Amino acid sequence: MVVRSLITVSLFTLCISTGIAQKQKTKGKTPESSMPTGIQDRAYWSDLLYKMASPVILNLANGTLKKNMPVEKAPGYGLNAEKVTYLEAVGRTMAGVAPWLALPDDDTKEGRQRKELKDALLKGIVNAVNPSNPDYLNFRTEAQPIVDAAYVAQAFLRAPKALWEPLDSVTKKRVVEEFKSLRTRTGAYNNWLLFAGISEVFLWSIGEQPDPVRIEFARRKIIEWYQGDGWYSDGPSFSMDYYNSYVIHPMLVDFFKVLLDKKRIRTEDYETAVKRMVRYSEFSERIIAPDGSYPAFGRSITYRTAAFQALAQTALMEKLPAYIAPGQVRGALTAVMHRMYDNCNNFDNNGWLVLGFCGHQPEIADTYTSTGSLYMATLGFLPLGLAADNKFWTDPATDWTSKKAWSSQPFKKDYHVDY
Numbered sequence: 339m340v341v342r343s344l345i346t347v348s349l350f351t352l353c354i355s356t357g358i359a360q361k362q363k364t365k366g367k368t369p370e371s372s373m374p375t376g377i378q379d380r381a382y383w384s385d386l387l388y389k390m391a392s393p394v395i396l397n398l399a400n401g402t403l404k405k406n407m408p409v410e411k412a413p414g415y416g417l418n419a420e421k422v423t424y425l426e427a428v429g430r431t432m433a434g435v436a437p438w439l440a441l442p443d444d445d446t447k448e449g450r451q452r453k454e455l456k457d458a459l460l461k462g463i464v465n466a467v468n469p470s471n472p473d474y475l476n477f478r479t480e481a482q483p484i485v486d487a488a489y490v491a492q493a494f495l496r497a498p499k500a501l502w503e504p505l506d507s508v509t510k511k512r513v514v515e516e517f518k519s520l521r522t523r524t525g526a527y528n529n530w531l532l533f534a535g536i537s538e539v540f541l542w543s544i545g546e547q548p549d550p551v552r553i554e555f556a557r558r559k560i561i562e563w564y565q566g567d568g569w570y571s572d573g574p575s576f577s578m579d580y581y582n583s584y585v586i587h588p589m590l591v592d593f594f595k596v597l598l599d600k601k602r603i604r605t606e607d608y609e610t611a612v613k614r615m616v617r618y619s620e621f622s623e624r625i626i627a628p629d630g631s632y633p634a635f636g637r638s639i640t641y642r643t644a645a646f647q648a649l650a651q652t653a654l655m656e657k658l659p660a661y662i663a664p665g666q667v668r669g670a671l672t673a674v675m676h677r678m679y680d681n682c683n684n685f686d687n688n689g690w691l692v693l694g695f696c697g698h699q700p701e702i703a704d705t706y707t708s709t710g711s712l713y714m715a716t717l718g719f720l721p722l723g724l725a726a727d728n729k730f731w732t733d734p735a736t737d738w739t740s741k742k743a744w745s746s747q748p749f750k751k752d753y754h755v756d757y
Contacts, residue, residue: 376665376731379672380722384448386679387435387719388455393689394431394713395455398462403427403473407710408686410693412703419708422482425475426710428466429489432459433496434716437654437723440497448726460504467512477516482706484525487517488533488589491540495592496723502544514546521549528573529585531556536589539596557597560590567754568617579636583622583648584714587615591651610757615648616657617755622649623662623670624752628741630673639695640703640711642678643718646671650720653730661750665733671718672735691715 374382397403407427409419439456443449465471477483494502505513517537525533535556538548563571570590572581591611598608622645625632632645639645652658653667678684682696691712693700724730742749 373669373735374672376668376733376735377726379668379735380726380731381448382672383675383719383722384438384451386675387438387716387722388451389685389689390691390713391431391435391455391716394427395435395458395462398428398465398473399458401465401472403462405472406688408688408690410700410709412693412700412705412707414705415708416705417482417708418480421476421480422486423708423710424473425466425477425483425486425490426708427713428462428475428710429486429493430710430713431716432493432501433489434713434719435459436493436496436501437720440500440723441725456500459501463501463505463513464509467509467516475516478519478522481523481525484520484523484530484537485533486710487520488536491517491537492589492592494540495536495543495596498543510544514541514544517541518546521552526573529581529589531559532585532589532593536593539593539600542600543596553597553602556593557603560586564614566756568614568619568621570614577636579638580641580645581637582618583646584638584641584644584717587611587618587648588651588717591615591655612655612657613755613757616652616659617757619649619652620659620662620752622646623667624739626670626674626738626740628744630670630675630677632674634695637704638707638711638714640693640707641714641717642684642695642712643674644714644716645718646674647717647720650718654720654723656724656728656730662739663733663736664728664730666736666738668721668730668733669735670738670741671721673738674718 393407394403397406403424407424409423411419435455439452439459441452443453462473465473466475468474477487502510517540520534520537525531534552538550538552542548542553560570563573565571565576568582569576570582570586571577572579572586591608594603594608594611597603598605626646649667650671653664658664658667678696682694684691684694684697686692690709692698693703693707693709693712695702721730737745737747739749741747
């Protein structure tokens with residue numbers, strides 16, 4: 339009996355020891371079996387983007403955007419909202435959905451969502467530049483349309499076959515006239531130079547005569563404002579915020595791509611801009627906390643997931659560094675979306691975005707922010723432009739850098755670059 343008891347105790351101790359050792363071996367690492375699949379993640383992303391974009395796009399197609407979109411303004415708001423907020427909503431939404439709508443039609447649920455939005459947006463663009471339509475958008479007065487025409491231009495550059503080529507000749511002519519009307523105004527001496535520049539290179543890309551001064555001024559000044567290690571200043575002085583992602587990196591890369599195609603810059607100039615965006619994207623991936631939160635600092639935090647546009651575009655272009663797996667970025671961005679949109683009530687009862695960061699927080703909105711401004715958030719969804727069988731969606735989800743760091747897993751130390 340004594341021997342049997344000793345054997346039982348020994349076996350029990352061995353089992354406990356083995357369990358502890360196994361637990362220590364896997365401490366902190368998220369089991370792959372508990373992670374959503376790429377199919378589940380993609381369905382979540384596409385449903386969320388459809389929810390966000392459809393009120394803007396479907397109302398524009400029906401000529402009811404101005405009638406139905408609420409116009410909430412920040413305390414101390416300093417613009418003429420009725421003249422700028424609707425183009426803000428349309429331009430920013432277009433730039434966010436463009437890569438997704440560029441995918442071929444298919445009969446999946448997602449495919450039907452895409453086709454509905456694409457067909458509606460093409461109708462909406464017709465309305466937006468038709469002076470007799472209730473949703474005719476203002477390009478011709480105020481400075482703000484310089485910004486949001488740029489996002490329309492970026493959308494056309496991101497999805498020319500889906501959003502530009504199918505338009506009828508009258509609508510194309512009207513779009514060109516609206517863009518050329520922007521030349522009567524100038525904007526701020528900062529990232530706004532890119533807005534003017536990308537509108538001009540869009541015109542150039544469709545065979546129109548651009549304004550070379552606006553193009554060259556944007557090209558020279560943005561490069562002069564590079565600070566190093568993947569960061570540009572927003573004008574002559576540096577601002578610690580997300581404007582490198584909201585605007586500078588993605589728009590500069592798209593701007594330079596047209597200039598490269600037109601042989602106005604060298605291949606190495608374009609490649610340097612891309613490398614700098616990739617480097618900045620590494621910081622973006624690192625700031626995503628293990629729970630999907632990220633720091634709410636700087637101007638325009640009401641733009642929400644636009645804070646990750648540069649990372650999203652790097653993934654879309656399949657330029658992620660070798661040590662950052664596509665499934666790692668998908669996991670990180672999905673965590674941000676769940677944290678931002680599941681845990682925070684960021685929509686009103688009719689599905690429109692509300693002023694705030696995590697919920698309705700109008701007091702944190704900047705004095706240039708109204709309802710239309712918020713649709714920058716769509717810019718975080720660019721990887722939906724990758725096909726469902728791309729490795730971004732098919733690779734297993736893996737822990738991102740901060741999740742590894744805070745769970746005692748190995749992770750790559752950071753470094754500095756000189757380009």
